[in-house]
Amino acid sequence: MLxxxxxxxxxxxxxxxDQWSEETWDDDVRLMxxxxxxxxxxxxxxxxxxxxxxxxxxxxxxxxxxxKLGKAGIATDLASATATAPLWLYEKHPEVLPCDKFxxxxxxxxxxxxxxxxxxxxxxxxxxxxxxxxxxxxxxxxTAWHMGNEYGWxxxxxxxxxxxxxxxxxxxxxxxxxxxxxxxxxxTFWGQEMNSFDEVLIPRFMGADSMVNxxxxxxxxxxxxxxxxxxxxxxxxxxxxxxxxxxxTTNFMVSTDQCCMDYADWANEVNFVSNDHYFHEGGEMHLxxxxxxxxxxxxxxxxxxxxxxxxxxxxxxxxxLNMRKRxxxxxxxxxxxxxxxxxxxxxxxxxxxxxxxxxFHSAMVPHAGEDTKxxxxxxxxxxxxxxxxxxxxxxxxxxxxDTAILFSxxxxxxxxxxxxxxxxxxxWHDVRDWYRAFxxxxxxxxxxxxxxxxxxxxxxxxxxxxxxxxxxxxxxxDFAAAGGRVVVGYATGLIDENFHTWLGGxxxxxxxxxxxxxxxxxxxxxxxxxxxxGEPEAIRLGAGGEVALEDAAALNGATTRLWQxxxxxxxxxxxxxxxxxxxxxxxxxxxxxxxxxxxPYGAGEAYFVGCDLDVADLTKLxxxxxxxxxxxxxxxxxxxxxxxxxxxxxxxxxxxxxxGKKEVELQxxxGEPVVLFQTERGEENGSxxxxxxxVLVVRx
Ligand code: GLA
Ligand code: GLA
Numbered sequence: 001m002l003x004x005x006x007x008x009x010x011x012x013x014x015x016x017x018d019q020w021s022e023e024t025w026d027d028d029v030r031l032m033x034x035x036x037x038x039x040x041x042x043x044x045x046x047x048x049x050x051x052x053x054x055x056x057x058x059x060x061x062x063x064x065x066x067x068k069l070g071k072a073g074i075a076t077d078l079a080s081a082t083a084t085a086p087l088w089l090y091e092k093h094p095e096v097l098p099c100d101k102f103x104x105x106x107x108x109x110x111x112x113x114x115x116x117x118x119x120x121x122x123x124x125x126x127x128x129x130x131x132x133x134x135x136x137x138x139x140x141x142x143t144a145w146h147m148g149n150e151y152g153w154x155x156x157x158x159x160x161x162x163x164x165x166x167x168x169x170x171x172x173x174x175x176x177x178x179x180x181x182x183x184x185x186x187x188t189f190w191g192q193e194m195n196s197f198d199e200v201l202i203p204r205f206m207g208a209d210s211m212v213n214x215x216x217x218x219x220x221x222x223x224x225x226x227x228x229x230x231x232x233x234x235x236x237x238x239x240x241x242x243x244x245x246x247x248x249t250t251n252f253m254v255s256t257d258q259c260c261m262d263y264a265d266w267a268n269e270v271n272f273v274s275n276d277h278y279f280h281e282g283g284e285m286h287l288x289x290x291x292x293x294x295x296x297x298x299x300x301x302x303x304x305x306x307x308x309x310x311x312x313x314x315x316x317x318x319x320x321l322n323m324r325k326r327x328x329x330x331x332x333x334x335x336x337x338x339x340x341x342x343x344x345x346x347x348x349x350x351x352x353x354x355x356x357x358x359x360f361h362s363a364m365v366p367h368a369g370e371d372t373k374x375x376x377x378x379x380x381x382x383x384x385x386x387x388x389x390x391x392x393x394x395x396x397x398x399x400x401x402d403t404a405i406l407f408s409x410x411x412x413x414x415x416x417x418x419x420x421x422x423x424x425x426x427x428w429h430d431v432r433d434w435y436r437a438f439x440x441x442x443x444x445x446x447x448x449x450x451x452x453x454x455x456x457x458x459x460x461x462x463x464x465x466x467x468x469x470x471x472x473x474x475x476x477x478d479f480a481a482a483g484g485r486v487v488v489g490y491a492t493g494l495i496d497e498n499f500h501t502w503l504g505g506x507x508x509x510x511x512x513x514x515x516x517x518x519x520x521x522x523x524x525x526x527x528x529x530x531x532x533x534g535e536p537e538a539i540r541l542g543a544g545g546e547v548a549l550e551d552a553a554a555l556n557g558a559t560t561r562l563w564q565x566x567x568x569x570x571x572x573x574x575x576x577x578x579x580x581x582x583x584x585x586x587x588x589x590x591x592x593x594x595x596x597x598x599x600p601y602g603a604g605e606a607y608f609v610g611c612d613l614d615v616a617d618l619t620k621l622x623x624x625x626x627x628x629x630x631x632x633x634x635x636x637x638x639x640x641x642x643x644x645x646x647x648x649x650x651x652x653x654x655x656x657x658x659x660g661k662k663e664v665e666l667q668x669x670x671g672e673p674v675v676l677f678q679t680e681r682g683e684e685n686g687s688x689x690x691x692x693x694x695v696l697v698v699r700x
Contacts, residue, residue: 008038008389010344011382012074013364014310015040017065018049019353025065028351029072031365035375036382037074040350041309042066044079044149045111047128048086059135070141077249078142080132080235082125083149084111089124096121098158101205105160112154116231117166125231129238137243145248146309147235150276151228152260153253158224159204168200170223184498185215214417215499221413225262233269247271251309252300255280255293256432262409264449267300274307276348278316279333281323285436287336287659291642292435294340295447296407298398305343305395308334313347313374314362324362328678328693330377331384332657335677335695338388339644339655341398345385384675388653391674391699396648401446402458403626405434408450411466414499415491420466421525424562425491430463430612434489437618439659441627442639455479459626463489469497473510477517481602487626488518488608490563506565517606519571519599526564526588536584539564539611541595543581554578554624555596560611567594567610574599577625580611596621640664641690656688656696663691671698 012032017025032040043050043062051057066076090097090108097105098115106113114121136142175181178194187193192213194200203212203220232250240248249270252263255277267273275297280289297306313330315322325333334345352363359367364378388394408427415425431447438445448454450465450472460479462468468476473493480486493509495501502508505515506522515521528537541558555578569576575598580590597608613621641664642657654671658664669686678694681687690696 009338009385009394010039010075010307010346011035011385012037012039012350013041013347014044014349015042016045016349016351016353017042018046018061019356020351022061022064024351025068028365029068029074031370031375032069032074032350033072034370035364035379036386037350037364039075039077039143039344039346040069041077041146041346042069042079043081044146045081045084046079047081047084050081050132051086051128053088054092057131066136066139066141070139075143076141077144077146078132078136079146080125080129080148080239082128082235085114085121085124089121093120093124095162096124097160098155099160099163101157101159103159103204110154111149112152114155115158115160115162116155116227117158117160117162119162122231122234126234126238129235130242133239133242137246142246144246144272145236145239145243147232147239147248147250150251150253150260151232152224156224156228156260157220159202163227164202166227167202167220167223168197170226171200171219172197174219185213185219186498186500187213189213211419214414214419217417218410218414218499222262222410225265225409228261229266229269232266236269249274249307249309251276252297254297254300256289256428259409259412259428263300264409264451267302272307273297273301274309274344276310277308277337278310278312279325281319281321284660287332287642287657288436288439289432290333290336291340291439291444292432292447294337294342295435295445296449298341299446299448299452301341303341303397303400305341305397307344307346308337308342309344309346310348311337311346312362313364313366313378315360316362317358317360322360326693327373328377330374331381331677332693332695334381335384335655335675335697336642336657338385338393339642339646339657339695339697341646343394345381384677387675388697391653392648392651393646393653393697396646396651396653399645399647399652401444403438403443403445403461404448404454404457404459405431405438405445405461405463406450406454406465407431407447408465408467410497411450411464414466414495415464417499422527422529422563424529425464425466427464427466430489433615434461434463434618436615437622439642440615440619440639441622443622443627444642444644455484457484459485459487461487461489462492465489465492467495467497467499468493468507468509468514470510470513473513477510477513477601480517480604480606483603485604485626486517486601486606488514488606490565490609490611506567515570517599517601518597518608519569519574519606520565520567520594520597520608520610521570522565522567522610524566526566526590527562528560528564529562536587537561539580539584539588539590540582541578541580541611541617543579554620555617558613558617558620560595560613562612564588564590564595565610566590567608569594569597571599598625638664638666641666652700654696654698654700656690658690658692658694661692663689663694665689666696669696669698671700673697674699
């Protein structure tokens with residue numbers, strides 16, 4: 001999988017043959033051949049079919065289907081099959097069930113109804129893993145292992161006694177002494193001091209309106225992530241001990257409305273990175289959101305190709321309203337993932353189920369069967385991916401930007417705390433807004449995990465990175481001192497890794513180092529959006545006041561609706577780029593106060609964006625101050641298209657995808673066209689019309 005001499009771009013999906021009679025299997029293989037499918041993910045939910053009773057194993061059906069697929073040239077990505085456990089196991093060991101906040105065990109009957117910290121469950125799961133590895137480790141048709149499935153989706157927060165015991169041990173490992181834990185959690189607040197690790201609690205329900213210690217809650221999030229990662233590693237190790245030669249992965253869930261795990265940690269533990277991405281019904285945002293999620297995936301993969309393990313051919317069935325995809329979108333979304341660095345395009349699922357919770361979820365073969373628009377698109381996609389593989393796209397790497405937006409899973413968890421000045425903070429959404437604004441301003445940014453190495457970039461942006469440790473603040477200072485540009489958003493650097501507020505004025509990260517870098521000092525936050533009669537809903541930015549102005553017009557009329565930092569300028573050389581202005585600003589005593597500033601720092605500079613701004617205003621800000629002329633490779637001369645480049649040793653591939661509903665005219669495109677999906681060639685050399693949901697790929 002994902003090797004240059006591999007089988008082409010992997011194309012297929014989750015395959016659940018256990019829902020169908022064996023006669024259907026032959027038809028499945030026929031249709032898979034027709035569509036160009038070359039890989040399936042098998043047995044994800046099949047534990048009970050493999051081990052129908054504790055002492056009975058049945059591999060016959062799995063042998064037959066793997067063989068049948070393999071002989072037809074379709075490789076199997078074989079699951080460890082632990083995503084659902086058989087009912088007999090719950091009957092015998094109800095203690096493996098996770099518990100909800102109230103300490104009540106959840107009932108069996110859905111997915112992931114198991115506690116990752118249950119030693120009993122782990123034993124059963126690892127026995128299954130070993131059995132599978134023994135049986136299929138040498139099977140040539142099994143080309144990779146698919147551990148679990150979307151770890152944590154249903155059992156991310158487990159409040160069982162198993163979890164309590166494991167959490168106490170986790171805290172002891174992390175802090176060593178109870179004194180260190182008391183200090184970290186700030187337990188002198190509300191008299192929560194612990195005498196020993198036996199008194200450590202997990203944040204179970206403490207009564208209506210009770211607030212949880214945010215430090216404890218944050219550690220509980222980290223613990224949940226670590227326990228699932230440990231469980232994944234145990235499965236992986238059980239399998240790879242017996243079968244050391246096959247690549248393995250587990251499917252992440254990265255989209256901008258989700259941040260289940262800290263995948264920056266997980267990415268180090270897989271052979272190849274894979275993701276499940278479900279589209280947002282965001283109208284104009286659809287493609288931008290996809291690209292934004294993928295930009296983070298590409299960083300997890302360290303710029304190497306990665307795997308789309310699941311997306312949907314059309315509608316899902318798990319939202320209140322489930323919109324379908326329009327004509328072309330099935331192919332377009334898939335090619336967009338390839339444009340963003342994916343070397344594998346897979347769907348949930350191959351054949352739409354006839355029963356069960358997901359029967360109304362779209363699939364590659366819909367209920368109406370083969371003679372459908374959807375299946376024809378799936379076939380067209382298969383052909384197109386083959387064309388791209390033949391042209392040499394596979395193995396090529398996405399060209400990187402010189403701007404990185406920094407992402408921190410821990411800041412995302414922290415912004416969900418219910419004890420902040422506003423509950424509307426959302427780090428991930430602010431990352432997405434900045435990402436879109438860069439596209440609108442003509443640059444494609446990368447998204448880098450804060451904990452990775454971003455020191456080679458020219459510019460880093462920190463949108464609502466609420467939590468900054470001293471070490472991370474020093475890294476930022478070193479980066480700026482060496483000539484880098486740091487852009488600090490409005491709710492960034494307020495707390496440390498223990499959820500202690502940095503003192504001395506906001507944003508105080510690094511004992512005031514961040515403040516010094518910015519040349520400002522904040523005293524309070526001004527929060528809008530209460531909806532209270534007589535209170536302004538928004539505050540405008542513009543010129544005015546006493547501070548020296550530069551380029552003041554750029555952000556004239558920009559609007560902030562949630563959060564303004566009440567700051568004074570402290571740096572001698574700090575420039576105020578925009579101020580709060582007008583009646584509403586005056587109403588909140590912000591008139592003439594610095595809203596956006598720039599401060600030289602070492603050989604570099606630090607910007608402060610002291611309030612929330614929408615995508616259009618961020619775009620103006622980027623255009624005026626941040627768009628470096630040297631960004632030629634990533635420059636999106638035409639901001640109506642998403643333009644990416646994938647490079648291999650001997651070729652570069654340019655992908656052009658209209659971001660909105662309008663068709664796009666392109667001129668002067670160099671290179672040989674490889675894919676013209678919903679695209680027409682113009683009369684002049686290098687001119688093209690890319691229609692809505694179309695894709696142009698050229699090879700240079
Ligand atoms: C109550 C409590 C205080 C404090 C305030 C905060 O009045 O008695 O301890 O929590 O609310 O508003
Ligand atoms: C997840 C799961 C799949 C399926 C899809 C539906 O990604 O992994 O099994 O339930 O969601 O969208």
